[in-house]
Amino acid sequence: MTVDFKCRHIFRWDLDKTYLRTEFDTLGDLIRTALQTPEEKVNVPGVVTLLKELSRSGPDGRAYVTFISGSPTQMRQKLERKFEIDGIEPDVFVLKPTLKNILKGRFRAVRGQVGYKLDNLLRLREEGPRAPETMFGDDVEQDAFIYSLYADLGGGRIERDHLFDILDAAGVYSRTRASILERFSRMEVDDNVGRIFIHLDRHTAPGKFWVYGPRVVPVSNYFQAALVLFSDGVLDVKPVLRVASTMVNSGGYAVTALANSFQDLIRRRHLDRSAIDAFAQGIEPFRDAGADAELRLPQSFFEGLPARVRALAPRHTAPVRSWQGPPDYLAVLEANRKLRDKPESETGLFF
Amino acid sequence: MGSEEPITIAIDAMGGYHAPDEIVEAVAKASLRRDGDRPVYFALVGDEISLSEALFELDHNSERIQLYHAPTVVGMSERPQRAIEDRPDASILQAFDLVVAGQADAVISAGNPGVTVLGALRRFNLIEGANRAALASVYPTPRVRGAADDPFSLILDVGASLRASADDLLDFALMGSAYARIVSRNDQPKVALLSNSRESTLGPPEVVGAYELLSHHETLNFYGNIEGHEIPRGLADVVVCEGFAGDVAIKILEGISEAAFDLARSAYHSKVAWRMGLKLLSGGLKQLKQLTDFEEYGGAPLLGIDEVVILCHPRSGRKAIGNALRLAIKNVRADLPRAIAEELAGPR
Numbered sequence: 001m002t003v004d005f006k007c008r009h010i011f012r013w014d015l016d017k018t019y020l021r022t023e024f025d026t027l028g029d030l031i032r033t034a035l036q037t038p039e040e041k042v043n044v045p046g047v048v049t050l051l052k053e054l055s056r057s058g059p060d061g062r063a064y065v066t067f068i069s070g071s072p073t074q075m076r077q078k079l080e081r082k083f084e085i086d087g088i089e090p091d092v093f094v095l096k097p098t099l100k101n102i103l104k105g106r107f108r109a110v111r112g113q114v115g116y117k118l119d120n121l122l123r124l125r126e127e128g129p130r131a132p133e134t135m136f137g138d139d140v141e142q143d144a145f146i147y148s149l150y151a152d153l154g155g156g157r158i159e160r161d162h163l164f165d166i167l168d169a170a171g172v173y174s175r176t177r178a179s180i181l182e183r184f185s186r187m188e189v190d191d192n193v194g195r196i197f198i199h200l201d202r203h204t205a206p207g208k209f210w211v212y213g214p215r216v217v218p219v220s221n222y223f224q225a226a227l228v229l230f231s232d233g234v235l236d237v238k239p240v241l242r243v244a245s246t247m248v249n250s251g252g253y254a255v256t257a258l259a260n261s262f263q264d265l266i267r268r269r270h271l272d273r274s275a276i277d278a279f280a281q282g283i284e285p286f287r288d289a290g291a292d293a294e295l296r297l298p299q300s301f302f303e304g305l306p307a308r309v310r311a312l313a314p315r316h317t318a319p320v321r322s323w324q325g326p327p328d329y330l331a332v333l334e335a336n337r338k339l340r341d342k343p344e345s346e347t348g349l350f351f
Numbered sequence: 352m353g354s355e356e357p358i359t360i361a362i363d364a365m366g367g368y369h370a371p372d373e374i375v376e377a378v379a380k381a382s383l384r385r386d387g388d389r390p391v392y393f394a395l396v397g398d399e400i401s402l403s404e405a406l407f408e409l410d411h412n413s414e415r416i417q418l419y420h421a422p423t424v425v426g427m428s429e430r431p432q433r434a435i436e437d438r439p440d441a442s443i444l445q446a447f448d449l450v451v452a453g454q455a456d457a458v459i460s461a462g463n464p465g466v467t468v469l470g471a472l473r474r475f476n477l478i479e480g481a482n483r484a485a486l487a488s489v490y491p492t493p494r495v496r497g498a499a500d501d502p503f504s505l506i507l508d509v510g511a512s513l514r515a516s517a518d519d520l521l522d523f524a525l526m527g528s529a530y531a532r533i534v535s536r537n538d539q540p541k542v543a544l545l546s547n548s549r550e551s552t553l554g555p556p557e558v559v560g561a562y563e564l565l566s567h568h569e570t571l572n573f574y575g576n577i578e579g580h581e582i583p584r585g586l587a588d589v590v591v592c593e594g595f596a597g598d599v600a601i602k603i604l605e606g607i608s609e610a611a612f613d614l615a616r617s618a619y620h621s622k623v624a625w626r627m628g629l630k631l632l633s634g635g636l637k638q639l640k641q642l643t644d645f646e647e648y649g650g651a652p653l654l655g656i657d658e659v660v661i662l663c664h665p666r667s668g669r670k671a672i673g674n675a676l677r678l679a680i681k682n683v684r685a686d687l688p689r690a691i692a693e694e695l696a697g698p699r
Contacts, residue, residue: 200413203383207408220413256357256392257414264413267403313399313420 006061007129009234010192011054012121012147013090015069015079017138017201019047038081044199045251046222046243048086053239054134054229055088064129065090068120070113070141072098092128094120108171115172115180117146122183125154134234135196136225139204139218144196148212149329151193153184157326160184166329195232197225206268211332213323217270223247224261224270230282231275237282238292245295259304266312269321276309355389358683359417360676361446361455364397365424366462367665371397372405374461377672379411391680394455396421396446421445424462427665431465435473443467447474450658457659457679459650461667467660468511468653475656478688480695484655485523486511486594486662487530488601489648492585497537503648505531506545506582506590510598511653517560520544520591522695524565526654527589528572529694533685534678535588539572543587545596546576557593565591570697583607605645612640649674657688 016022021042023029055063065088071079073095083090096116101109109116135151137143149166152158158166163184167177196216198209206218219225226240247253265271271279286292287302362378364371378393392415395402399420406416421442425434435444443462447470449455460467464486472484485508495502507527508515515523524542531540544561546554551562554576565573574587579600582590592600615636618625629636649671650661659682663675 203410203412205408205410210407254357254390256359256390256417260392260414260417263417267399267418268407308417311399311417311419313422318400318403 005129007064007131008058008061009054010064010066010129010131010133011051012124012133012135013051013065013067014137014141014143015067016071017044017140018136018143018199019044019051019067020082034075036078038078038085041078041082043086044201044222045253046226046247048088049243049246050222050226050239051088053226053235053242061131064131066092066094066124066128068094068117068124070096070116072096074099092124094124106173109173109176112171113141113143114146114149114170115167115176117143118150118167118172119176119180119183121146121150122153122180122187126183126186130190130192133193134229135193136199137196138199138201139209140201144198144209144212144216145329145332147193147196148216148327151191151196151215152326153187154189154193155191156189158329162329166333169330169333195228197228199225210321210323211327213325213327214270220261220264221247221253221257223253223258224265227262227265227275227279228270230279231271237279238286238295240279241283241286241295241297244301245297248298248301249296255298255300255304258301259308262305263308263312266309266315269318273315280306280309357390357392358386358457358680359392359394359449359455360679360683361394361396361419361449361458362672362676363443363446363458363460363462363467364395364402365421365442366460366467367663367667368427368461369666369668370461371401373667373669374672375402375405376409377669377676378416379406379409380669381673381676382412382415383410386680387684389684391415392417393676394419394446394449396449397424397442398422419445419449425466427463429463429466431463431469434463434466435470441466444470444474447471450474456683457661459661459663459672459675459679461650461663461665461672461675464510464662464665467662471653471656471658471660475658475660477655478657478692478695480692481522481526481655483508483515483519483522484511484653485526486597486651487527487654488597488651490583490601490604491648492583494585496540496585496588497531497535499536501535501537502585503535504582504585504588504590505535505540506592506597506601507654508592508594508597509601509651510594511655512594514595515557515593517557517564520557520561520593521564521568522655523591524561524568524571524573524589525694525697526691527591528570529691530652530654530687531588533687533690534681537588540588541572541574541586542589542591543574543577543581545579545582545590545592545600547578549576549578551576561591579603608640608644612636646671647674649676649678652678652682652687654687654691657692659683659687 021044022033067090076095135147198218200218200220209216209218217228223244226243229235230240364374394417396419399418402418423438423441425441443460446458451474487505487507488509489503489505491502492504505527507523528540531537546558619629645664650663653660661675661679
């Protein structure tokens with residue numbers, strides 16, 4: 001495919017639990033989700049604003065947005081209508097051929113995501129533009145694993161044989177595996193993947209993602225993602241404030257929750273001293289309520305954030321967390337398997 | 352998240368024998384719980400670096416947790432007055448300061464009880480009409496009470512101070528009665544006076560004097576005197592005593608339960624027949640253990656001050672701290688200090 005525009009950045013998104021607040025923990029949830037109209041579907045607070053801010057065109061080109069979702073292809077019409085309501089125009093929107101998988105008896109592929117998502121990520125990479133990439137997923141499925149593996153493939157840090165073993169251990173069907181390996185053999189190394197954001201829908205411990213290194217940033221909300229993107233130079237201060245403003249004014253967020261999120265990022269060392277100072281300086285002009293009527297952020301926001309920084313210990317006392325990549329993907333799969341198979345034990349009364 | 356006024360519970364994360372790990376774990380778990388309409392936040396006070404490292408490894412909702420760095424900790428054996436004067440930056444005192452500054456609504460600590468009580472009395476005010484604060488502890492009984500079918504009775508004071516006058520004991524009765532009404536939803540709690548005899552004329556002068564005051568009180572549902580062995584039978588919903596006696600009594604009650612299970616445990620390992628018998632009984636024994644385990648009922652509220660303060664057992668693990676958090680939230684929601692103040696402002 002030829003790309004007829006100047007692409008400055010690629011944003012790759014998952015849909016359910018990352019963009020949409022979808023519930024599918026029970027059969028009832030699944031049925032409710034399937035029956036929901038596009039108007040009834042609810043976004044994760046701040047996500048639309050963030051995506052719009054990231055997609056703004058500039059002199060350096062426009063952003064390229066892809067969605068690869070685990071939702072079945074039958075949902076396409078509803079979901080495309082939902083994007084339309086939100087004012088989002090993804091360049092590519094891939095849905096899972098769940099019914100086809102069932103009819104072919106490929107039941108592992110119905111639940112499994114590794115083969116489906118990795119194959120499509122590599123396909124879109126082949127067919128789409130080349131630019132720095134930022135990825136968004138969640139903690140419900142295996143997004144951190146898949147995105148991280150994709151990033152390491154693009155960075156030339158994984159050998160073919162090792163990839164074969166990983167796909168084998170992940171239970172990927174041979175046909176999909178062959179497709180992935182073929183795409184991999186054609187792949188040009190560019191190390192384009194930067195941040196991988198994992199939306200903590202299930203509030204998973206951030207430490208569980210450390211195996212993938214500092215590239216993967218678990219976030220409780222999109223204010224945190226916006227802050228890290230500010231720190232990376234991808235966003236300015238105002239778009240970050242716009243995300244915060246949407247969350248407060250229409251996402252039901254309290255300023256306290258945002259201030260806590262800000263502190264959490266600092267504690268996890270995703271924002272360093274210079275980023276904190278730059279952000280503090282950057283928000284000053286917006287402190288005056290009249291400065292930007294569109295933002296509508298209360299004074300407590302501008303006071304609460306610095307207060308949370310002051311409450312922390314001097315950062316130089318925080319130990320540096322070490323990490324050596326690439327991750328041992330086979331060990332991650334094995335650990336997940338053991339965790340799944342572990343019987344629930346209860347402590348006895350006398351022994 | 353929500354439009355209702357939020358509640359913030361400050362937790363001394365460095366207090367107690369299992370701090371900070373078990374405390375952070377309890378808070379992490381509590382942050383995942385929905386707590387009704389009013390949003391609840393948790394302020395962990397302590398060595399921020401250790402607390403951050405502990406949180407990093409735990410499932411939690413970071414939007415509901417804020418950390419406050421406190422560089423020092425008060426040890427369990429330190430003298431309260433000295434510790435409070437020497438270390439204003441200690442975790443427990445900084446937790447109190449958050450309440451004073453209006454940044455938190457309640458304090459929980461499993462640390463040095465003397466420091467917690469004295470610190471609370473120095474930072475906060477006694478509510479109008481109260482001459483002293485009292486530490487109230489619950490204990491399990493075979494009887495249930497109130498709309499909540501609460502199996503717990505309340506005993507106070509269990510160590511906020513050593514001695515109490517007859518007037519103080521009346522205050523304790525009124526405060527305990529108000530607490531039982533709010534927390535156990537028991538409209539007419541039976542209040543008893545702990546003594547060495549059921550006779551109203553026997554016992555130390557302050558107990559005899561208190562009997563007079565309690566028996567003539569218009570609003571209290573006074574049961575009379577009870578003896579120590581009657582406490583676990585649950586004859587009264589609120590048992591009033593001076594701090595020294597209450598502290599001794601509550602520790603005996605805790606010790607009896609622990610000793611009973613130690614005996615059962617050693618029996619289990621002694622004979623095959625006993626082991627089989629205990630196995631057959633294990634379901635019931637487990638329920639009994641749940642009922643008598645102090646971890647199940649969290650902490651003891653310090654009544655008589657104008658803020659909510661919950662003291663936890665220094666041996667508290669995550670379960671006890673979790674229950675203390677629930678209790679603190681409940682007490683803030685019920686605006687307990689105001690409710691007690693109203694009780695004390697009534698006829699005496």
